[in-house]
Amino acid sequence: MSASVVTSLPGPASxxxxxxxxxxxxxxxTYPRHTPIAVAGGQGSYLHDVDGNRFLDFLSGAGVLALGHGNPELIAAAQAQLNVATHMLDFPTEAKSEFSTRLLGMLPEAMRxxxxxxxxxxxxxxxxxxxxxLCKTATGRADVISFHGGFHGSTQSTLAITGLRGSKEHxxxxxxxxxxxxYSYCFKCPLALNPDSCQVNCVRYLENLLADPNGGVRLPAAVVLEMVQGEGGVVPxxxxxxxxxxxxxxxxxxPLVVDEVQTGCGRTGTWYAFEQYGIEPDVIVSSKALGGGHPASVIIYDERLDGWAPGAHTGTFRGNQLAFAAGAALMRIVERDDVLAHVREIxxxxxxxxxxxxxNHAIGPMIGEVRGRGLMLGVELNPLGSWTASEVAGRVRMAALRRGLLFELAGRDDCVARFLPPLNLSRGEAQEALDILGAxxxxVSAEALGGAHVGRQDGSHEKEGIHV
Known part of the structure; x- marks a missing residue:
């Protein structure tokens, strides 16, 4: 199977x-504004739209589809569970028990x-x-420390600790x-320092402020951190x-809270990204791929923090049995097939x-930095010709989509091409993506520097960014 785009985008049915x-x-x-397709379905690493176009999917449902579209084992696990139970609040069930046991078993042994x-x-x-x-209850404190570029959600509370200003100014x-x-965003250091000689001044600044009785910052209830910032631009x-x-x-x-919503479940080449840093956090937040394609969200935390009263944090859909069954199947597959080693290799x-x-001398000037871990990769793009970095990134995204590769943008001003392919992506599919990206x-480089329109698959000279 390979990508195939046979219509202009969007096609008539889309x-x-x-x-x-x-x-x-x-x-x-959001997504259809800049990726103008209507999806019909998917299989493996590809999805197809209602016009018969097939795209290599490097978005994977924003990282939810760890094993791509329509994985037969995950489908079978969910289908079997449908005949037993689907929604059980927080009552114990066999599906939940297996899920919990396997999830704790995925932690480093010293933490389990x-x-x-x-x-x-x-x-x-x-x-x-x-x-x-949890952390406020356990510590009796009120404040939270977060980091520039961090993204932790779109609710009122999570926006408060998210760096993206435009989403919350109003x-x-x-x-x-x-x-x-x-945050240690060394490519564009917020302190304008050289990473080879700065002695990690960004974290030194935090330590000095907490130690300074006149620093103005109270001892917080929690520090919240992404090991690899996702929406912030794929910054490890x-x-x-x-x-x-x-x-x-x-x-x-x-308490140190690591947000592994996007980096977790094998995305970076270990089950959780914090494992690559040799630390043990106090709280781990996990979601997205955790439910094997079904909605699930958990926190895993040190038992010393467990001072909650019954009902301190509830949610009607916290007992999603389909997610438990499919999530347990995902963990079985990851261990059985050594998926984590595959993620690192690909x-x-x-x-x-x-x-x-x-x-590449013709392409290189538009690429500022390549970065990431495992199959969470990003390319930060530079301004080129009269175009800003954001315009360059938008045009690259659309040029790739016309050739059959789907991905999203991230980072400041959406200038980073972000790649989240399925964890079982084959080497051939990876090469196909590289070929499409190169073209x-x-x-875009030729258009920015010379005004030429080259190699468009649909033969058109449309401008990037179709909005419907």
Missing amino acids: RRLLEQQERDESSAR DRMKIHFCGPTGADGIDAALK LHNLLPGTTFFP ARAEFVTELRRITRERNI GEFLRAGLDALQL AFAE
């Missing part, structure tokens, strides 16, 4: 459904016997909210008490940054291919 969506749905919808699970509502945002409530009265600190935390942050929080008895292959594109980069 256009009809997109126009209906525009009439009927909220203006808050002292961690507890709380089942949240079905979104990562609800998991973050639960983590904040809301007012968000959760008070959040202080933001610089620097190793020294993480180890120092863990030392600082441990010395001050501040991630390195993709990374090498992207690095090679950066060395898309070349097309």
Whole structure:
């Protein structure tokens, strides 16, 4: 199977459904505005639209579809569970028991016997909210420390600790008490320092402020961190940054919450990304791929924090039995097929291919940095010609889509091409993606620098960014 785009985008059937969506749905919808297709279905690493176009899917439902579309074992697990039970609040069930046992078993061995699970509502945002409530209850403190570029959800409380300013400027009265600190985004250091000589000053600044009796920042209830910032632009935390942050929080008895909503479940080449940093967090938030394609969200936390009263954090759909069955099947497959080793291998292959594109003399100037871990990869794009980095990224996305590769943008001003392919992506599919990206980069580079329109699969000269 390979990508195949046989119509202009959007195709006629897609256009009809997109126009209906525009009439009927909220203006808050996002993906179809910049990826103008109506989806009919998917199989493996590909999805197809209602016009018969087939796309290599490097979005994977924003990371939810760990094993791609229509995985037969995950479908079979969910179908079998349909005949037993689907919704059981927080009552114990056999499906939930297996899920819990396997999930704790995926942790580093030293952590397994002292961690507890709380089942949240079905979104990562609800998991973050639960983590904040847990830490505030356990510490008796009120404030939270978060980081520039972090993204933790779109609810009122999670937006308060999210760096993205545009989503919350008009809301007012968000959760008070959040202080933001610089993240180790070394490509564009927020402190304008050289990473080779800065001694990780971003985390030193945090430590100094907490130690300063006149620093103005109270001892917080929690520090919340993404090991690899997703919406922030696929920015892996620097190793020294993480180890120092863990030392600082441990010395001050501040719970460290790691947001593994996107990085978890094998995405970065270990079950959780924090494992690659040699630390043990106090709270882990997990969602997205956790339910094997079905909604699920949990927090896993050190038992010493477990001071909640009954009903302290509830949610009607916290007992999604289909997610437990499919999620347990996902964990069985990951262990049986050594999926984590495969993620590391194919991630390195993709990374090498992207690095090679950066060395291409015709394409290289538009690529600022290639980064990421495992199969969570990003390419930060530079301004080119008269186009801003954001315009370059948008045109690359559309040029790739016309050739059959679907991905999303992230980072400041959406200037980072973000790739979240299925964890079982084959080497051939990875090479196909690299070939498409190379052609898309070349097309945009030629247009930006010379005004030429080259190699478009549909033969058109349309501008990027069809909005319907």
